[in-house]
Amino acid sequence: MTALLLQSMTRHFSLEAKQGHARAGILITRHGTLETPAFMPVATKATAKYVEPRELVEAGTQAVISNAFLLSLKPGHELIKKAGGIHKFMNFDRVIFTDCGGFQMLREGIFVSTKPQGIVFKSPYTGKEALITPEEIMAIQADLGSDVAMVLDYVAPYGATIEQVKEAATISNRWAEWSLHSDAAKKSREEGQLIFAIVHGGIYPEVRKSHAAYLARWNFDGYSIGGLSIGEPPEKMFPALEAALSELPEDKPRYLMGLGSPLEILEAVKRGVDIFDSAYPTQTARHNSLMTRKGIIKISSPKYAEDFSPVDETCDCYACKNFSRAYIHFLSKVNEPAGKQLKSIHNIRFLQKLVSDARRAIIEGSFDEFFESFKASFKS
RNA sequence: GCCCUGGUAGUGUAGUCCGGUUAUCAUGAAGCCCUGUCGAGGCUUCGACCCGGGUUCGAAUCCCGGCCAGGGCG
Numbered sequence: 001m002t003a004l005l006l007q008s009m010t011r012h013f014s015l016e017a018k019q020g021h022a023r024a025g026i027l028i029t030r031h032g033t034l035e036t037p038a039f040m041p042v043a044t045k046a047t048a049k050y051v052e053p054r055e056l057v058e059a060g061t062q063a064v065i066s067n068a069f070l071l072s073l074k075p076g077h078e079l080i081k082k083a084g085g086i087h088k089f090m091n092f093d094r095v096i097f098t099d100c101g102g103f104q105m106l107r108e109g110i111f112v113s114t115k116p117q118g119i120v121f122k123s124p125y126t127g128k129e130a131l132i133t134p135e136e137i138m139a140i141q142a143d144l145g146s147d148v149a150m151v152l153d154y155v156a157p158y159g160a161t162i163e164q165v166k167e168a169a170t171i172s173n174r175w176a177e178w179s180l181h182s183d184a185a186k187k188s189r190e191e192g193q194l195i196f197a198i199v200h201g202g203i204y205p206e207v208r209k210s211h212a213a214y215l216a217r218w219n220f221d222g223y224s225i226g227g228l229s230i231g232e233p234p235e236k237m238f239p240a241l242e243a244a245l246s247e248l249p250e251d252k253p254r255y256l257m258g259l260g261s262p263l264e265i266l267e268a269v270k271r272g273v274d275i276f277d278s279a280y281p282t283q284t285a286r287h288n289s290l291m292t293r294k295g296i297i298k299i300s301s302p303k304y305a306e307d308f309s310p311v312d313e314t315c316d317c318y319a320c321k322n323f324s325r326a327y328i329h330f331l332s333k334v335n336e337p338a339g340k341q342l343k344s345i346h347n348i349r350f351l352q353k354l355v356s357d358a359r360r361a362i363i364e365g366s367f368d369e370f371f372e373s374f375k376a377s378f379k380s
Numbered sequence: 381g382c383c384c385u386g387g388u389a390g391u392g393u394a395g396u397c398c399g400g401u402u403a404u405c406a407u408g409a410a411g412c413c414c415u416g417u418c419g420a421g422g423c424u425u426c427g428a429c430c431c432g433g434g435u436u437c438g439a440a441u442c443c444c445g446g447c448c449a450g451g452g453c454g
Contacts, residue, residue, distance in 0.1 A: 067416085103417070283414060
């Protein structure tokens with residue numbers, strides 16, 4: 001333990017166990033630790049929709065990810081800095097990641113154009129266009145005071161040609177370097193903020209590989225894998241993921257951005273991913289898809305109208321311990337916010353339990369069995 | 381008893397004056413989808429002209445009668 005702590009103090013991340021490529025590790029941040037594999041609910045606008053911080057914690061959440069670009073537009077990073085940082089502002093004292101905004105390139109209505117020096121975005125609030133640069137987004141994240149900041153990346157949509165993807169990955173890597181060497185990043189790093197690079201390359205393994213290898217040469221605190229689970233089929237995603245992972249340093253955390261379905265999370269854990277985030281559990285929860293050990297159920301279906309059992313017999317979440325399928329079905333039918341809250345809490349808890357069970361299994365050396373058993377009962 | 385309005389999916393409605401494709405839209409119901417900016421979102425399907433008669437090639441639409449609802453007069 002002492003050795004682990006010493007190691008952590010210098011490295012921020014340490015591996016506790018490995019089984020095959022699957023890893024159990026600990027990321028140390030200035031707001032506590034993140035035991036990996038870990039799943040982060042999305043709190044884009046400094047809140048997880050319908051779920052309060054205490055409920056996130058109760059569901060086993062160690063970290064959330066917020067969006068630096070959107071917060072910089074409203075309420076403004078200066079205001080959040082004035083509030084004492086994002087942790088105080090949203091009253092979440094655990095780990096907070098911030099995303100840079102690069103992903104918003106995929107959003108029509110926000111994305112305008114790219115330039116060599118950054119991305120031109122249009123504010124969804126005011127329509128005002130502004131160029132955001134890698135250096136600026138690091139300064140914004142420094143102001144927000146998040147524990148882990150993402151460099152600005154250039155995201156190519158699924159369906160982009162290999163030339164476009166190469167271009168996107170090359171620009172992403174250039175920006176990652178600029179970000180790392182920016183004054184804001186240097187200073188915030190000294191203050192304990194961690195900086196993650198983002199690997200691109202679309203669905204092309206060779207592009208993933210070369211660009212991951214390039215980023216691996218720099219001393220980032222962790223590596224994100226971006227531009228996946230944006231519509232491509234699993235047969236294309238996993239080879240690309242494997243290619244990226246193969247070039248990333250073992251002793252740094254790997255974060256697969258945007259993946260949130262249970263089986264895919266386990267597939268990625270098996271390949272060596274440590275951290276996940278996704279709106280999937282909360283978005284689909286509001287739209288009535290609930291995860292259970294036996295698969296996903298649609299709670300709005302008439303078959304649950306008189307089902308007085310919990311959503312999942314094996315779940316220990318607030319919703320399952322206190323409410324029936326019939327009640328949550330009813331709340332869904334009448335569109336009550338409380339239903340959205342209970343459903344979101346359940347799905348978050350489901351994924352938190354999934355990754356912590358996976359972690360335990362890796363430590364115990366039983367990950368393969370755990371995965372097989374999960375796969376056998378979870379019919380998607 | 382008389383007069384005036386008005387009856388269109390489960391609900392709310394457009395169309396009616398001036399007759400003409402598969403009758404509009406919303407909501408609802410059933411099913412599918414959602415993955416680093418998550419909207420009470422997207423897609424598919426289902427579902428109605430109050431009843432009866434008349435005019436007409438053709439009626440939700442025009443005419444007559446009935447029933448029902450609201451208003452007025454007695």
